[in-house]
Amino acid sequence: MKLTKTQGLTITGLTLSVAAYAWITAGTGASSVAPTPEHAQAVSTEPAADSPPPAVDANTPQVTENTELQRVREQLLSKYGAHLDQPKAQVRLLEDMMRYLASIDPAHWEENLLALLQTWFPDHHDALRERVTALLAYQDFMEQERYALRAMAPGERRDFIWAKRQELFGADAELIWQAELQSQALSQSLQSIDSNSGTPLTKAMAYTQAIEQTYGDQASRVLESRRQELTDRFLTLPSVQSSLHEQPAPERYATLRGIRAQLGMGDEALDRWGDLDRSRDERWSKGDRYQSERNAILEQYEQGPERQEALNALTEEVFGKDMAEVIRSEEAAGYYRFEEERVFGQN
Structure with a gap:
């Protein structure tokens, strides 16, 4: 990789553009998981799963970043800088950078990533390099096993993927994929609630208790930000719909209002x-x-x-x-x- 001083920072001969900056500011860090197989396909340079990331040339010259690139860095620091000791934040940062760099220079995104990690995040450089190695190995795994994964039953597929995540990320895997674990736990609670006897209102009470147990201190925030999604998941339970279909309209209206009130909706x-x-x-x-x-x-x-x-x-x-x-x-x-x-x- 060559870094030159032509008009600011140029990565492998390509200066970062306004369009590239627009990509990173569009809020692409919503994912809470490592890159998907499709993403790996889009940006993979097929590194060996057990190979370390390519070394950065120790003689790489110091560069002066142009205004656009500085704003990209500031955007990343604003989003993740205070949380870079946390595994999930590290993964989200790397996902953003990997997609961003692949979009402007697909042939050299990996070496560019390592160079920018060293320049932009020197205090977390070693940890982020290790995380890059794990992410690339995880990408390779998902790509190589994609046909086998499709053929597996859901439970078998989940166990197979989790075994690899724990191998690559250790105990941090549960922190990185916390949202997925919580969603699975809530789905299991919903299955139990659906199979139990009781009215839709008593089941709604059990559901809110399950949300509190699943998300703990974050339950109120989750309900506030995802209230409609969580309500829809409950309303589509077969036992709930069966009860609603059996009720006359006035009773059904009251039941629906009670379910929504239980899930935190206000009077208006x-x-x-x-x-x-x-x-x-x-x-x-x-x-x-x-x-x-x-x-x-x-x-x-x-x-x-x-x-x-x-x-x-x-x-x-x-x-x-x-x-x-x-x-x-x-x-x-x-x-x-x-x-x-x-x-x-x-x-």
């Missing part, structure tokens, strides 16, 4: 969701009528202009002119919305 949000539940019921009531009368038309008329004219008239009568156009377009594309499964609280 609960009122809005209640209005939406009622409007959805009205739409599905129209849909039931439409489907019934549509089937009668299909039986009455042969394929042709008369049938289409009758269907068009029905669609406009039930839904109005504007919505009828939407329905006709959907059906022309093969989608029949009122043949979909009704999921109370969601559609």
